[in-house]
Amino acid sequence: MQEDFLHFIWKYKRFTITDLLTVNGEPLKLIYLGQHNLNAGPDFFNAQLIIANQKWAGNVEIHVKSSDWYVHNHETDKAYDNVILHVVWEHDTEIFRKDNTAIPTLELKNYVDKDLLHNYTTLMQSQAWINCETDFNSVDEFKFQNWLERLYIERLERKSKELHQLLKISKNDWEAVLFKMLCKNFGLKVNGEAFLSLANSIDFSVVRKIRHDVLDLEALFFGQAGLLEEEIQELYYIDSQKRYQYLKQKFQLDNLGVIPLQFFRLRPLNFPTIRLSQFAKLYSTEQNLFSKLMTLKTKEDYYELLNVDTSEFWESHYTFSKSSKKLKKSLSKSFIDLLLINTILPIKFSHSKSIGNRDDDVLFSLIKSISVEKNSIVDKFLSLRQVSKTAMTSQSLIQLKTEYCDKNKCLQCAIGSQLISKNR
Structure with missing residues (x-):
């Protein structure tokens, strides 16, 4: 007990x-x-x-x-x-x-009632993947869907706390917060923390001052990432080195806290060189990116705005020293979906909440228009129950597993509560 x-x-x-x-x-x-x-x-x-x-x-x-x-x-x-x-x-x-x-x-x-005590004891003594694995599919559909929506808002609230810590550091500059979080998510899982450390090493005022020139932005990002320290006889590389040295001296930059980037086991399109070039292209192309992202309401609008590629050099390269078949390397819709899920929608939620103008209907509409994420947690849940295959479902199920199931918080969970209260 x-x-x-x-x-x-x-x-x-x-x-x-x-x-x-x-x-x-x-x-x-x-x-x-x-x-x-x-x-x-x-x-x-x-x-x-x-x-x-x-x-x-x-x-x-x-x-x-x-x-x-x-x-x-x-x-x-x-x-x-x-x-x-x-x-x-x-x-x-x-x-x-x-x-x-x-x-x-x-x-x-x-x-x-003895049934209540029996249900509770049975649930808490389970050795399954989740305590309610056997009965997960039996929960009322209406209650289940309502719980998923609450879980998604909970997940946004948790991310909102993290964002407000960045906002304090950035002196209430939402553009700077967006820059850091977008940079992190351009690095995906493998290079996410390294990309964030890169963004943290650059005051966003520097980006504002040089954003009109994509080659300057690329040189800044590559230089801070430690990718311009070799001797490579390639005109683009040599030019980037010169640009970076000028920027480093002008803005008194250092990269002592930047985490080294990883190329190992990444597909070429996910190489950090390609992602940083696309990131630079986005910021050189779009002025007032934050305000634009906050006003869009459909997935298609975001696809159009974020449809950026690389600079010309990276159309025929994946690394500095080896050329490849020329190819336009634009952000894919699936990549933009990840940016929406992990960066844009959490910031949209946090910002609208901070100004007292929350519109959960728009958020739900957007997240439900994105396909379900694929990972081991979501796949296991989908094997237990048929659910709508949207990103809201996957985000909610991740929240459920990490914040409730893994912590045995069945009593605070709508699913656990219903199962405990059912009559045998």
């Missing part, structure tokens, strides 16, 4: 609430069970109840055993002076206030 299960029982009234008696035989009537407190202090604030015709207003504390009151040293904590009811699974000792009057106690085990 865990306290969080008792919190669940109390919060959602999963017990017989009529004809209640305290352990001393006094009739107990519940008016308001209180507000769940997830921080320090009593478990439920501002409850209202009637004990033996006397109305009480105050806090409720919940324990597995009555004696846990003393184990947790509540008798010396003033925060618990206003507790009007002690709710326990098992009553094993009397608890007294400072004036030596006993705190009324309700022993829950006498009022909880």
